[in-house]
Amino acid sequence: MSRVNWILDRSKYLTLEEVKQLLKTARYLAQTGLLYGHSIPVRDYFIIHLALETGLRVSEIAQLNCGDIYIDQSTALLVVRKGKGNKKRLVRFNSEFKQHYEEYLDWKKTLGEPTGSADPLVISSHTGGHMTSRAFEKVFKKVAAKAKLPEHYSIHCCRHTYACFLLKASKWNLRLVQKQLGHSKITTTQVYADVMNPELTKSLEKLYV
8 A cells, every 4th residue: 555654734835925925036136136247146046936837856956957948839848857766757837937948048148158958957156067956955045035934945845835736726636746746656646635625624614514
């Protein structure tokens, strides 16, 4: 029998208001950075948006190359080359992030950053190569602090947040969410349904009525 040995408590995902505040803050820092010729806030905004719009694990974000994203008039997706269990999967994303990606790629070119298929999508300002998972965590913590979000949030909370809101937006389509997140078992995805289940909330309100 499949078992899930973790619980998605309230400290592990952002509210809609917190998502908006985090993105608003990251966007403002990026816009201000552009005015003064600072590149790091622009990169950091892209990182935050990427995490919230794809639900990738931080290790999956860290290994992304420019060639792992595919866009045309009808398609917007990325390839996770080596997910959990060394599994490959396709992750689709929406038109808003597609536009951000296109702007980000153009910006990278203006800086002279390499954008070949094997070049890192997000470049470390220290090494010029891929950023580490720890570096991504530091980026999230920095922006989250400026957004005045609770200190316990981590970049992995973006994945949980994505799963919760995608489940709701898809009208509780567990298979769709499972595929996007790369869960090997549907029981893992079910954890999010247990948290977001509207029928349970309605039923509890009618208890003993």
